Amino acid sequence: xxxxxxxxxxxxxxxxxxxxxxxxxxxxxxxxxxxxxxxxxxxxxxxxxxxxxxxxxxxxxxxxxxxxxxxxxxxxxxxxxxxxxxxxxxxxxxxxxxxxxxxxxxxxxxxxxxxxxxxxxxxxxxxxxxxxxxxxxxxxxxxxxxxxxxxxxxxx
Amino acid sequence: xxxxxxxxxxxxxxxxxxxxxxxxxxxxxxxxxxxxxxxxxxxxxxxxxxxxxxxxxxxxxxxxxxxxxxxxxxxxxxxxxxxxxxxxxxxxxxxxxxxxxxxxxxxxxxxxxxxxxxxxxxxxxxxxxxxxxxxxxxxxxxxxxxxxxxxxxxxxxxxxxxxxxxxxxxxxxxxxxxxxxxxxxxxxxxxxxxxxxxxxxxxxxxxxxxxxxxxxxxxxxxxxxxxxxxxxxxxxxxxxxxxxxxxxxxxxxxxxxxxxxxxxxxxxxxxxxxxxxxxxxxxxxxxxxxxxxxxx
Ligand code: FES
Ligand code: FES
Numbered sequence: 001x002x003x004x005x006x007x008x009x010x011x012x013x014x015x016x017x018x019x020x021x022x023x024x025x026x027x028x029x030x031x032x033x034x035x036x037x038x039x040x041x042x043x044x045x046x047x048x049x050x051x052x053x054x055x056x057x058x059x060x061x062x063x064x065x066x067x068x069x070x071x072x073x074x075x076x077x078x079x080x081x082x083x084x085x086x087x088x089x090x091x092x093x094x095x096x097x098x099x100x101x102x103x104x105x106x107x108x109x110x111x112x113x114x115x116x117x118x119x120x121x122x123x124x125x126x127x128x129x130x131x132x133x134x135x136x137x138x139x140x141x142x143x144x145x146x147x148x149x150x151x152x153x154x155x156x
Numbered sequence: 157x158x159x160x161x162x163x164x165x166x167x168x169x170x171x172x173x174x175x176x177x178x179x180x181x182x183x184x185x186x187x188x189x190x191x192x193x194x195x196x197x198x199x200x201x202x203x204x205x206x207x208x209x210x211x212x213x214x215x216x217x218x219x220x221x222x223x224x225x226x227x228x229x230x231x232x233x234x235x236x237x238x239x240x241x242x243x244x245x246x247x248x249x250x251x252x253x254x255x256x257x258x259x260x261x262x263x264x265x266x267x268x269x270x271x272x273x274x275x276x277x278x279x280x281x282x283x284x285x286x287x288x289x290x291x292x293x294x295x296x297x298x299x300x301x302x303x304x305x306x307x308x309x310x311x312x313x314x315x316x317x318x319x320x321x322x323x324x325x326x327x328x329x330x331x332x333x334x335x336x337x338x339x340x341x342x343x344x345x346x347x348x349x350x351x352x353x354x355x356x357x358x359x360x361x362x363x364x365x366x367x368x369x370x371x372x373x374x375x376x377x378x379x380x381x382x383x384x385x386x387x388x389x390x391x392x393x394x395x396x397x398x399x400x401x402x403x404x405x406x407x408x409x410x411x412x413x414x415x416x417x418x419x420x421x422x423x424x425x426x427x428x429x430x431x432x433x434x435x436x437x438x439x440x441x442x443x444x445x446x447x448x449x450x451x452x
Binding site for chain 1: 157158159160161162163165185187188189192193196197208210213214236259260261263264266343
C-alpha cells in the first residue's frame with residue numbers, strides 16, 4: 001500500500017507492507033538509524049518518535065497507520081549538524097553513557113518542553129517514565145532536561 | 157512479526173459498519189497498543205485477524221461531548237485527550253486519576269479508552285473507574301444502535317458481549333447528582349509501564365452521617381474488573397463508621413477469594429486489598445466530614 005506523510009518536515013511517499021511497523025519503515029526504508037529498537041512491545045521507549053507532535057513508540061504503530069501524519073525522528077530534532085540544545089545538554093550533563101536510550105529520551109524531553117516550558121522534577125520524571133536507561137541512573141538525564149528548560153525559556 | 161493482513165483507513169462510521177458486516181475476521185484498530193505488541197509476541201488472541209479497520213481518522217469516534225445528563229466520550233479518545241479534557245476533570249476526576257497512571261506517556265498518547273476494555277484484560281485500569289461511574293456503552297452495527305452498561309458488557313477474561321459485526325462508538329458517563337466523593341488507588345510494580353497488580357475505585361455519598369450510596373470496584377484482583385454490589389447494598393442506609401468499613405473490607409476479601417479461587421498471589425494481595433479498601437473508605441469519609449464542616 002502506498003502512503004504519503006511528512007518525515008522530518010519533508011513530504012514523502014512510501015510503498016509499505018502490512019507486516020511493517022513504523023520503526024521498520026524509518027530504519028530500513030529511510031535509513032534513519034537514530035530510532036532504536038529495544039523491547040519491541042512498548043516498554044522501553046528507545047523507539048520514541050513524534051507523531052503529530054506527540055511522543056509515540058514507533059514499535060507500536062503500523063506503517064499503514066501514518067498516512068497523512070507528521071513524523072519527526074531524532075534526526076529531525078537536530079538542525080543538520082547543529083545539535084538541538086537538549087542534545088547539547090545531555091552531553092554536558094553526562095546523561096549519555098552507552099547512548100542506546102538517548103534518542104528516545106531526547107524526543108520525550110522535546111515533547112515535554114514544547115508543551116510545558118517550565119516542568120517541575122515530578123513532571124520531568126513522568127515524561128520520561130516510559131524511557132528506560134540501564135546506564136545513567138536517570139539523575140543526569142533529569143538534570144539535562146532541567147538545564148534545557150531554563151535555556152530554552154531564556155532564548156525565547 | 158506482524159502477520160500479513162488487509163488494512164483499511166476508514167473515514168466514516170458507515171464504512172466501518174459495512175466492513176464489519178461483510179468480514180467475520182475483521183478487527184477495528186485505533187491506538188494499536190494492545191494489538192500490535194500482541195501480533196509481535198504471536199498472541200493467540202489476535203491470530204484470526206484478516207482485516208484491520210483503522211478508525212483514527214473518524215472525528216466522531218474521538219470527540220468528548222457534554223450531553224444533557226451525561227458526558228459522552230468517543231471510544232477512540234486517547235488517554236492524553238481524556239487527561240486534558242476539562243469536563244472529564246470536572247465531573248469524573250477518578251477516571252482522570254486512573255488513566256493518567258496507565259502505561260507511559262507514549263502509550264497514553266496512543267492508547268484509547270475503548271481499547272482499554274474491549275479486550276477485557278483483567279488489568280485494564282480504566283475499568284474500575286468506569287464501573288463506579290456506571291458507564292454505559294453505545295454500540296453500533298449495520299442493523300442497530302444499542303446501549304449496554306459496561307458491567308454487562310464484560311463477560312469473562314478476554315471476552316465481551318461485542319458481536320463481530322459491532323463496534324463500540326461511545327462511552328457515556330451519567331452525571332452524578334452532587335455530594336459524591338471518591339478515590340482511585342493503583343499498586344503496580346514500578347513507575348511507568350507497570351501492568352497493574354491491584355486497582356481500586358471507591359465512590360461514596362452520605363447525608364447526616366448515613367451512607368446513601370457507595371460504589372466499590374476492583375481491577376486486577378478479580379478475573380475481570382468487578383463491582384462489589386452485594387457489599388455496597390449491605391452498607392447503604394448504615395452509619396458511615398470504621399466498624400462498617402472494616403466489615404465491608406473483610407467481605408470484599410471473601411468475595412475476591414470466591415471469584416478467583418485461591419491463587420498464589422492471593423496470600424500477598426488479599427490483606428493489601430482489604431487494608432486499602434478500608435483506608436480508602438476512611439479517607440473519603442474524613443474528607444467528606446471536613447468539607448461539611450467548612451460549609452457550616
Ligand atoms: S522498542 Fe518500542 S518501546 Fe521498546
Ligand atoms: S545511556 Fe545506556 S541505556 Fe541510557
